[in-house]
Amino acid sequence: MTSEDEHPNMREPAFGGHSMAVRRTGLAHARKAAGFTQESFAEAMCVDRSAVARWETGAREPLPHQRAKLARLLKVDMDVLDKLLSPADATPTSAVQRWCAPVSADDDEQDALELVRRINASDVGDETLTRLEAAVDELAIAYPTTPPNVLLGRVRQYLGYVGRLLDARKTLAEHQRLLVVGGWLSLLGATVHIDLNQESAAAARLKTAASLALHTGHDEIRAWVYETEAWHALTDGHHAKALELAQTAKSIAPAGGSIAIQAVAQEGRAFARLGQRREAYAAIQEVQHLAAPLTRPDQPEHHYRYDPDKAVAYTATTLAWVGDPAAEGYVREIIRRLGGGNDPAKWPRRVASANIDLSLALLVNGRLDEACGHTLQAITSGRVVPSNHWRAAEVLRAVEARGLPEAVELREAYEEMCRQ
Structure with missing residues (x-):
């Protein structure tokens, strides 16, 4: 079989969905200026030479996680790289050579995802989805220890990748799983936006998460959306609204899950802020009852997994507030x-x-x-x-x-x- 590089009519369209490729001459000039042939550059990027050729012809574009490494090898910053990859491709080589700011390398997680996707017959594939689902867990585990702006950047990268995969060929089951991944990522993104007091962005992410949860019939995500909105209302001082949202989350939450406990905990905190001590104490007792059978998980840092330590922490907050x-x-x-x-x-x-x-x-x-x-x-x-x-x-x-x-x-x- 002949390679894609030898037959332009067999080239895959760019992720952006444009059927007409625009040659990126500046990208090729920058590669040569950095001392690379297509073969040596492909080896440094851990991709096939044909991938480099498609980047330079405009038939494809690098994945988000590859761009940091691409910029580092070309000795340019991310703004210049964006110009090199844009359809206009007007950045001259002399300008490229002036930008030498060091760029830290990103991990190769999405590189592995793309490789798995291409190996499988499906444009998405079970292994790709499994890795994406694992990435959701990794981001949720990173939430309590990662600076919000750093975590938000990682969430955005994965959401962008999910968005492109939605346009790819896939089975109905794969489409469903991809929507669920998008729902969790949108929910986590909304949580980080709330942490940063980015009101409009948080509302948009929550709306997306709720929509994806409805499309997939995923009550757990739906309940977490309401619980997250309840916390947002509490931080804004809208205590009655927070109580209503927490109770809605409680009514939707699947029995026995982490969100079922978290919704009650949020309800108790809302009662505490409203000065309803009896109801707050009742919520504390319910949380302790629901959390009692739980054992400490291997990854208690996970934002969407309840554990006994969280039960103690929420009890402490509620008692402090009353x-x-x-x-x-x-x-x-x-x-x-x-x-x-x-x-x-x-x-x-x-x-x-x-x-x-x-x-x-x-x-x-x-x-x-x-x-x-x-x-x-x-x-x-x-x-x-x-x-x-x-x-x-x-x-x-x-x-x-x-x-x-x-x-x-x-x-x-x-x-x-x-x-x-």
């Missing part, structure tokens, strides 16, 4: 389980949140100086995301109202955090 002195014991227990808070590298966000909850409990117990110290520790850790600034602000207002001398330092740290 002003119960018993919150202190729960918070100290969760900090102990997370490594004492001395090395928060593994659980940075949960340790930071626990320190703020501990501060609220200490305020109730009249230990204002300790409350200041723990809030300051949370703020200066750099792990309090923008959507949680209000939690630190609650402690700050309380200590300022009582005229505590330490409030001055706490105010300065808080304002510095908000400026970053």
Whole structure:
């Protein structure tokens, strides 16, 4: 069989869906300027020479994860690379040679996905989908320890890849699985947007996740969408709306799953913010009952997997919000389980949140100086995301109202955090 490079009519269309390829002369010039032949460049990129040829003829474009390595080999930055890959392809070689900023290499996850896709008869294939499903889990596990802007970039890359695969040939079962992957990625993306106070983007991602969940009949994702909206409403101070959304999530959630427990926990926190103590305590008891049979999973960091430590953490927060002195014991227990808070590298966000909850409990117990110290520790850790600034602000207002001398330092740290 003759190769695709020898027969232009057999070339695959570009991912963008354009049937007319536009030759990227600048890309070829940049490769030569960097000292590569097509063969040596293909070897450096871990692809076939025909793939390099198709990039330069405009018949195909590199996958998102390949672009960082491509830029590094060509000694250009990402903006110049985008121009080299654009249809206009107007960047001269001299301009390419001036851009020498180092670019860190990305991992080869999507490279492996593309290889599997091409090997299988289907344009998508079971192995590709299995790897994408594993990538969803990896991103959810990375959520508590990865800076939001970094995680969001990775989520966007995978969503872009899923979007292109939706145009590929596939079976109905593969299409269904791909939509589910897109639903989880959209949900996680929305969560990160909420963390960054990016309201419009969060709403759009949640709408997409809800739509994909409806298309696939995936009640777990649907319930997580409502739970995420409930948390968003809580952070915005819309406590009654948060309660309604949490209860909707509770009604949709499949029995026995993580979201069934999380929806109750979110309901309890909404009750606490509304001052409905009896209902908040009932929710705490229900969470403890549902979480009791659970064992600690191998990857408790997973954002969408409930575990006993999360049950303790949500109990601590709810008790702190209703002003119960018993919150202190729960918070100290969760900090102990997370490594004492001395090395928060593994659980940075949960340790930071626990320190703020501990501060609220200490305020109730009249230990204002300790409350200041723990809030300051949370703020200066750099792990309090923008959507949680209000939690630190609650402690700050309380200590300022009582005229505590330490409030001055706490105010300065808080304002510095908000400026970053």
